[in-house]
Amino acid sequence: MTITDQPTTTSTSVIGQRLLRKEDPALLTGEARFTDDLQLPGALHLIVARSPYAHARITRIDTTAAAAAPGVVAVYTGADLTDLWAAPMPCAWPVTDDMKSPAHYPIAVDKANYVGDAVACILATTNAEGRDAVELIDVEYEPLEAVVGLEDALSDRIIIHEDLGTNASYTWPLVVEEQEGAVDRAFADAAFTVKERYVQQRLIPMAMEPRAVAAVPQPFGGDITLYTATQVPHILKVMTAITLGIPEHQLRVIAPAVGGGFGSKLNVYAEELLCTALSRKHHVPVRWTEERSENSMATVHGRGQIQDIELAADAEGKLIGLRVKLLADMGAYLQLVTPGVPLLGAFLYAGVYHLPKAFSFSCTSVFTNLTPTDAYRGAGRPEATYAIERAMNRLAAAVGVDPREIRRRNYIPTEAYPYEAYTGLTYDSGDHIKAADIAADLADYDGIRAKQKDQNVEGSTKRIGIGMCSYFEMCGLAPSRVLASLNYSAGGWEAATVRVLPTSKIQVVTGTTPHGQGHETSWSMIAAEKLGVAVEDVDVLHSDTAISPLGLDTYGSRSLPVGGVAVAMACDKVIDKAKLIAAHQLEASAEDLEFSGGSFTVAGSPDKTLPLAAIAFEAFTAHDLPDGMEPNLEAHVTYDPPNFSWPFGTHMCVVEVDTETGSVDVLKYVAVDDCGVQINPLIVEGQVHGGVIQGLAQALFEGAVYDADGNLQTATLADYLVPAASDVPSITLGHSVTPSPTNQLGVKGVGEAGTIGAAPTVINAIVDALSGLGVTDVKMPASPINVWTAIAEATASSGGDVGGAASAPDTSTSATSGEDDQ
Amino acid sequence: MIPAKFDYVRAGSAEEAIRLIGEHGDEAKFLAGGHSLLPLMKLRLAQPSVLIDIGRIRDLSYIEDKGDYVAIGALTRHHDVEHSDVLAEHAPLLAHATKHVGDPQVRHRGTIGGSLAHADPASDLPATTLALGATYVAAGPNGTREIAAGDFYESFMTSALAPDELLTEIRVPKMNGAKWNFQKFNRRALDWAIVGVAAWRNGDSAGIGLVNMAGTPVLATAAADAIASGASPADAAEHAADESDPQADLNASVEYRVHLAKVLTRRALEAAV
Structure with a gap:
């Protein structure tokens, strides 16, 4: 809402104008060329045979019938191709020196470790012939019991990668204490403590364009051009050279028009390596295009964490200590940055709040018989923000103040910037009260609180709630030396x-x-x-x-x-x-x-x-x-940036919950994001819109569901509920501009802010609406049945409708009703 | 997303379609709008060896006032049902329920006959026509026959149509000013209903069809009878699921589905006044 100094602008500035995007005419007219649009005469089509079992030994593969099928040029099993790999598929983030990582090759040899794991492949002259022939590959499996749950994985009841001896990949600790024992002392001295467990469900990134690859040998000499729907052609070139043992200067990687990634195309995938290696072997172009339901299984998933968070606060509700313990789902293998994702959140568990040096964090990561996880929009930061922002509402209830007030008491003051945080990172700039006030005005926070008193009365089946979240985005990855301290294998x-x-x-x-x-x-x-x-x-x-x-x-x-x-x-x-x-x-x-x-x-x-x-x-x-x-x-x-950048903001959401059916109607969504100087506000708004919808989708719609045998139940868009335009609210945007002092443009970044802020905002609103019924948590996604179940459980345990708007039945300080979330 | 291999023939008339399916036998399927069959084929859950395209048989697309009922050609697109003046006047519940089928693209391709013949209990129109007491007309090699909607749905995605029969017409009794309401409960606008209720009442009589509450669409006769006997909507709705046999899935447990059926039936009956 307010524009402060824009360091580089003049009265005729280009920066700050709402220019239409140059990219859009090609995209909107369909003329943009994606990987699958490329015309490559003579190309062979790669088709991958995938395991229908989550965990099974491969005892025999008979390729005879497939090899004899029309149009089939070659059929390969994992064992046939071992000579092509100079190294296993790369994981670039060995977060600890003793991290356990199974050897992972583009095609499994002895064992399939998730539904969708590649077990063989076909080269065919047409895609259709290849798809017919792949059904003729006869794979004999010895099915094994699957490991699906994270705590089950940690128990080592069944060990997925026998050579590792355990399902635990690593435990990464981060303990920051002014003096030894500071965290324990904080909890001993605390006037209020909060202890919560939250579950981040698995999400399927579901980019509009599935993955696609085309490897094209160049005339004579062994050079290869690799076209691929990737976010990371530069990283992929280095990793492909290492993995295939081919000279890097003979590789050219091109990402043509790419239809979204959300982190899922920040990777080195089996199909990229297979197309490259097989195009070299056969001296013809080899191409592959992923099908949508294949994408659900064979492209990385996001999130998948169990979070235990404990807050200690003084008598005024100010944070004095914080403990976080994570159990993170790696899936069956470590992909490019899989192990590092939860760590990216480690630095954000105190959110935008002042915390003394009394912080302990530990993340244990386990293998499961599920699709590997990796970066997904926000990567660690939405998870961290969700936990602290849900827990802050619990703290507000315990202290007996409004969620806005508990935040106001804890925000890092504007004058404290640049602010050296408990983790040693320096936050560049921020004005959290301003962002929250703008959001409260746009959402009519006080008006909603007043309306709740009338509407959320005993017997009411339409209850309204308002939720908020204040957040940091932590952008600008990253100062290379900081990445070195995290064992990341590249610079920033x-x-x-x-x-x-x-x-x-x-x-x-x-x-x-x-x-x-x-x-x-x-x-x-x-x-x-x-x-x-x-x-x-x-x-x-x-x-x-x-x-x-x-x-x-x-x-x-x-x-x-x-x-x-x-x-x-x-x-x-x-x-x-x-x-x-x-x-x-x-x-x-x-x-x-x-x-x-x-x-x-x-x-x-x-x-x-x-x-x-x-x-x-x-x-x-x-x-x-x-x-x-x-x-x-x-x-x-x-x-090489001297620091991360720290965009921040506050989101608010007003919901109406139908308590008879559990259905949630989002009445209003307000996003106030401060990403520093805005180069093009139109693009900023588009990023916030998309990000908010993606976070709201985690809160209300999406979740990768597996059965006990590790079968993905949500492999199609009929079952994996990506919301459409008709299912989401209009978004009211506000902004403030607090330039970053660390770069000459004053910019901070905006790609993930919406996603980071939205999920806790929506869930806080739902819990707020239902607080009068004794509800303190709702499982994500807050589907009708999950909301209905939360109401039923709360009502059963409190002996019926506890009445009254927004009372605080689970705290000893419930006198200040009308303001509490809980 | 590539179907298994199949042959394609196009029928120019109902008679030709019936002759063709007689020639090709069990492995053939009729293709109308394709919005149910083609997704199953792309997932290779259905692998017919021949598709008989009936989509261009123009004389099976009509909506006509026949006195005490409205006749709808089986190949009438959902969009045309949704916007029909005849149906708006005489069977508004059907026109309204059709608005809830899929999205505009689906409604411009999909047909009422295709939806009913597919016999998916999660679809909106089988339960709606059932509630309205519709009659379906099937044509086969030996002529035509009428099948009451109540006799049409035999089990999950299985209808009383013989393999060589083609659904040609849907006859919907006029509602004669009955009050009605349609409740569709789902998570996204374009999804199938988790539970749906199509209800009408006219004086002492009532009809209630339930979507997705069993392997077939369900006629909630106990609740309708209760209304006929003067019960309140709330009391009648307690019996809404008496005839149901719902399954659990990702969106609902059995218990939750039964609960939803009662809540939605009560709301439908309360609104239909």
């Missing part, structure tokens, strides 16, 4: 090249890999702002390792605060060089030149001016450059 820098062409058009080459985020538009706006050119005169090149050889790609809301800042820095370097040429041409001292609106002017002599266009042509002809200057006008920057 980003690269950019800015090139002024002879005709003064601008090429921006970025190492980020947009797949729906609109980088072409935003990066063009940054360059246009910096160089004083029109947005249309900037072209952004990306997602092809031959064009953009350096980069660490797009995930974790890192692109703008790292990659976008790198673009701005490269523009500065271009201007610096252009200034030397201008000084030479204008026979002036460089110090006397001013750059504005795309032209250099000698200070005090407004007629002595030289536009960038003229300088670009000079750099091209090189007829009269300063002595020793290289004839080009381009600059390259690789930027």
Whole structure:
């Protein structure tokens, strides 16, 4: 709602304009080319045979019938292909030195460890023939009991990977204490404690475009171009070279138009390795396109955690200690960053609140006979935010104050920024009370509280509730040295090249890999702002390792605060060089030149001016450059951020719950996000909209459900309930702008904020609505039956409708009714 | 998502369709709008060797006032049922229930006959036509016959149609000003109902059809009889699930389904005044 100083803007600023996205005409007209759209004459189609068992020994595979089927060129089992792999599939995040990781190959050899695990594959001349033939592969299995539950996995009753001797992959502790025993003392001294267990259900990322791969051998010499629907072509190139043992310089990875990822395409997948290896073996292009129900099983899942959180607070309800224990579901194998996901949340369990150095965190991760988990929009941070924001409402109830008030008492004060947190990380900037106040105004918080007193009365079957959540997003992955301290196998820098062409058009080459985020538009706006050119005169090149050889790609809301800042820095370097040429041409001292609106002017002599266009042509002809200057006008920057960035905000949600059926109607959703300076508010709003819906979907709709044998019950979109536009509310957006002091653009990032804020907001609202019935928790997703069951259980244990609006039946301080969540 | 191999033939008339299915036998299926059959084929849960496309038989698409009933051609699209003036006047419950089928794309392709012949108890229209006491007309090699909706649904996705019969017409008795209500309880607008209720009442008589409360659509006669005997909607609704035999699934336990049937029936009866 309020705009503070935007450090780089002027009155004619491009930054901050609501420009339509450059990307959209191609996408909306269907002309954008996705991997499956590529025409590749002579390509063979890869079809993967997948295990129907969650846990089974493969005792025999007969491929005879499949090999004889029409159109089939080859059939391979795991054993047939072992020579192709120089190393197992990569896990780039060995979080502890003693982490256990099973060897994972693109096709299983002896044992299938989840439904969907690859057990054989076919190369066929058409996809349809391959799909028919794959049914003819005769695999004999010896089914074993499946491990589905996390606590069952931890018990080691059945060990999935026998050579590891246990299902536990690792335990990662983080204990921060001013003095030893500080956490225990905090709990001993506490006036109030809260102890809660929350379950983060498994989620299927369900990008609009399933995965697709096409590996194309280049003429003579062994070079391969790998087209793939990925978020990470740069990382994939390195990992493919290592895994297949082929020279990295012979690989070119291209991510064509990519239809969303949400973290699920931040990976190195079996099919990418199979297509590459088999195209080399057969000397023809090999392609694969995932089917939707295949995607549900063979592409990573997200979340899957049991969270135990304990808060200790003083008499005023201020946090003095925090304990967190996680049990995290890795699935059957460790994919690229599987083990690190819960750790990304470790630094956010105190949310936006001041916590003394009395924090203990430990995460134990286990293997199960389920699809591997990995990054999913927010990756660790939505889980952490959910736990603290649900628990803060419990604390409010215990203390006997409104959830808004408990937060107000605990927010890190604005004047404390930059704020060194209990974990040693420094939060860059924030103004939490302002964000919460904007949200409360938009949601009519006080009005809803008043309305509850009238509506949530005894016998009422339509109860309203309001919930809130204040959060940090933690973006800008990441300072490379911080990643080193977490045992992550890569850095967190980003690269950019800015090139002024002879005709003064601008090429921006970025190492980020947009797949729906609109980088072409935003990066063009940054360059246009910096160089004083029109947005249309900037072209952004990306997602092809031959064009953009350096980069660490797009995930974790890192692109703008790292990659976008790198673009701005490269523009500065271009201007610096252009200034030397201008000084030479204008026979002036460089110090006397001013750059504005795309032209250099000698200070005090407004007629002595030289536009960038003229300088670009000079750099091209090189007829009269300063002595020793290289004839080009381009600059390259690789930027390693000094800190994470810390977007923050407050969401609020008003729901009406039908207590007879358990149905939840979202009446209003308010999102106030402060992502620092906004390059393009239209894109920011789109990111928040999508993020909120994805978080709301976890709260109300989605969940990957398995039966006791490890069969996925929600493999189609009829059973896995991705909400449609008709199922979700309009979203009221507000914002504040608190620039990040750590980068020249003042930007923070916005990709995951909505998802991080939404799930706890919605569940807090539902619990608030039902607090008068004694409900203190509702299982996610809060489906009608789960809400109805929560009401039935609460009513049974309290002996019936406890009446009254928003009383606090489970606390000893229930006198201040009307304000409590519980 | 690629079906198993099948042959395709197109019928130009009902007679040709019946002749073709006689030629191809048990392995053939009629294809109308395709919104139930094609997904099953793509998942390879159905693998007919021949599809007989009846979708272009224009003379099976009509809605006509026949005096005491409305005749609806089996290939009438849901969209046309939804927007029919004749049905709005004489069988508004059916037109309204049809609004709840799938989404606009589905309603522009799917047909009323296809939906009924598929005999899915979770579909909206079988229970609705059952509540309305509709009669279906089937044509076979030996001519046509009428089948009461109450006799049509034999078990899960199995109807009284013989393999060589084609559903050609649905006859819906006029509602004669009866009050009605349709309740569809689901999680997303385009989903099948977790439980649905189609109800009407007119003086002492009432009809209540339940969606997804057994292997077939269910006529809740005990609740309807209670209304006829003067019971309140709340008391009548206590009997809503007497004839049901629901299954548990991801969205509902048996107990919850029975509870929903009672709540939704009460609401439907309360609203139908």
